[in-house]
Amino acid sequence: MLCKQKSIPLFKAKLKAHPLLNKLIEKDVLKLSPSLCINKLPIQEAQTLLDLHPLLVSQIANDDTCFALVPCGLLERFKAHPLHTELNLKLLVYPKGAVELVSRSTLLCDPAFTYSLNANFNKNLQYRLKYFDEYGISRPKESLLTNLANTSSSTFR
Missing domain, CATH: 3.90.1530 (Conserved hypothetical protein from pyrococcus furiosus pfu- 392566-001, ParB domain)
Incomplete structure (x- = not known):
């Protein structure tokens, strides 16, 4: 269908x-x-x-x-x-x-x-944040991501 x-x-x-x-x-x-x-x-x-x-x-x-x-x-x-x-x-x-x-x-x-x-998505997101920084690509603040995910601020650290 x-x-x-x-x-x-x-x-x-x-x-x-x-x-x-x-x-x-x-x-x-x-x-x-x-x-x-x-x-x-x-x-x-x-x-x-x-x-x-x-x-x-x-x-x-x-x-x-x-x-x-x-x-x-x-x-x-x-x-x-x-x-x-x-x-x-x-x-x-x-x-x-x-x-x-x-x-x-x-x-x-x-x-x-x-x-x-x-x-393991939180681990993947931690690494992705690190690499965005490493490669000089602008990214949202972690506080925005944790709010979007409805989780605590320590999740992506």
Whole structure:
């Protein structure tokens, strides 16, 4: 089943979690809080981050509401950006018949597949920060990164 790609202004996005998604993530433990530092990201970085995370949705309803097939807490953070009206959201629109396939892939297979990659992510980020400095490439402050990650300041040291 092929999906269609679509891009819409973030502020125009009407999102609603798909009823099946709500049931499947009912007992999820999430540690998402509003990222107050999102406004410190330049608009180009915010857009690049949004581009890295297209939202998977089922077919769009008559009133242009998209039914999200994955948890989209990330989007709420971007809506808090002072320039959110300039941001565009990429959508991957799947047909109604693909809801269970997409749910299986995104809620079970993807976390299992990427589990080992994320296990040492804080160490990888420590080294990456070091090399950005070594090569003279500008980078965000560690305080911004820890705020984005919703973690303590000692995580990346």
